[in-house]
């Protein structure tokens with residue numbers, strides 16, 4: 366670990382860690398949890414909240430690798446998992462907060478139908494998906510304690526009616542979990558005391574994107590004596606449309622009872638690329654490359670004097686050239702701003718060039734506990750008996766051990782009411798070994814079909830999925846089978862990137878990932894940043910800039926910028942403009958303003 370990572374990991378007391386791209390957030394966070402476990406009473410625990418299930422699992426895996434298993438002393442969850450397991454299930458019954466014994470998280474289709482009904486009943490009329498996103502954002506602000514007077518009364522009524530529909534059907538969505546967990550905390554000093562007695566620390570990752578309800582939960586626990594570590598990067602905030610707000614992290618930073626540390630070494634990218642990122646931000650954050658790294662990184666710029674189809678053809682030609690020069694296809698990403706003509710042209714050109722690629726959402730494995738378990742088993746199957754030492758799958762989380770998987774499986778069987786008396790993690794581990802450690806060594810590019818079937822049969826996953834309280838599990842195995850029938854490889858089922866395929870994805874979905882080469886076609890003003898019918902607002906420009914920044918900072922060695930002056934928009938209207946202001950910023954020779962804030 367670097368000195369600044371070490372210092373952040375071993376700080377005493379409440380802490381905000383500002384970590385730029387490639388700063389090794391996960392490594393620092395895990396080391397901090399390890400440090401906290403070692404320095405507080407062994408009767409107390411640390412709660413870690415991460416953005417995704419995969420990240421929550423990764424924390425446990427890495428702790429074990431550090432030789433600090435933590436066991437029951439680390440509660441590593443997503444925000445929803447934390448609310449469910451550590452607040453609602455144990456404590457809701459001691460308060461007036463409604464919480465069904467049998468938790469079923471309703472699926473999106475059902476939730477949409479209830480939102481539509483609520484909107485009709487409150488005379489809001491027909492609503493779109495965008496309205497639902499907006500209603501949910503306002504619902505979060507209300508739950509966090511914002512003044513209802515500031516909201517449109519029709520919105521308020523729709524939200525109240527929607528919540529009544531959830532109650533009537535004994536149903537929940539993910540927001541209801543956080544809202545109700547906060548209500549439990551606020552309504553009972555006893556519960557707050559019990560949580561503070563158990564958890565000495567709460568460590569939260571990706572704080573900039575977690576929103577106002579989590580922030581209110583954090584402040585409530587803080588006031589009850591739990592120490593808090595918040596890790597984040599306001600420059601990479603991407604969930605504004607869900608209510609994320611960089612001011613929440615700032616609010617913690619400004620408190621007298623918090624210290625603040627910045628991780629300014631970027632272990633991912635060469636110095637030239639790091640500099641380019643700061644030019645896009647228009648501010649120097651003081652980021653620098655790893656000590657001793659001589660390779661500066663490459664910024665390649667080409668002007669394309671034609672429409673978006675030519676940008677696509679050019680991007681594909683560059684990818685092909687990098688592959689013929691020795692870059693692995695799975696280490697190349699072509700990133701685009703969003704749906705539209707550029708994406709269609711890119712797909713057509715990739716097909717024409719017979720370049721295998723993974724497009725966002727195609728061949729996507731479902732989410733949820735059973736699907737994650739299948740992924741974890743596949744990761745272990747590929748890594749063999751020495752996970753972490755051999756066969757790391759590009760883009761996948763580190764493989765779990767057989768014993769971890771057996772414990773997970775055991776827990777799921779108990780939750781589903783399927784456990785039998787002979788079920789011990791050790792016996793289950795033997796069963797798992799028989800399926801996962803096969804005589805013939807699997808290759809990441811092997812089709813996943815047969816392995817999935819073998820796994821489902823040997824572990825009776827069908828019954829487990831049907832009995833699960835998480836609705837996503839009911840369809841997860843069929844969805845897995847459907848993508849496997851489509852030629853999914855073992856590497857992909859393990860949550861990684863398919864060997865031999867380049868990645869084609871949006872700036873947004875590139876978050877948290879890294880590639881050797883990042884190709885950015887279509888950098889033309891009004892296309893990037895995108896101008897809607899009425900132009901672009903200051904706030905939208907900020908969001909677009911942050912998204913571009915995230916895209917740019919994914920590269921280890923090379924960024925390719927394809928700029929132009931002309932494109933035909935989604936309505937077939939030709940637009941004559943200039944190279945994207947973001948690309949111009951990257952290419953400008955001026956040093957970024959020095960205003961570290």
Ligand SMILES: Nc1ncnc2c1ncn2[C@@H]1O[C@H](COP(=O)(O)OP(=O)(O)OP(=O)(O)O)[C@@H](O)[C@H]1O
Pocket residue numbers: 366367370384385386387388389390391392598601631632633876877878918
């Ligand atoms: N102290 C270190 N020494 C060497 N390599 C490191 C160190 N810390 C992190 N790394 C490596 O740097 C890379 C970036 O780390 P990581 O992906 O955790 O960054 P991050 O903070 O999550 O970045 P981002 O916010 O951009 O997604 C990884 O390949 C990681 O293994």
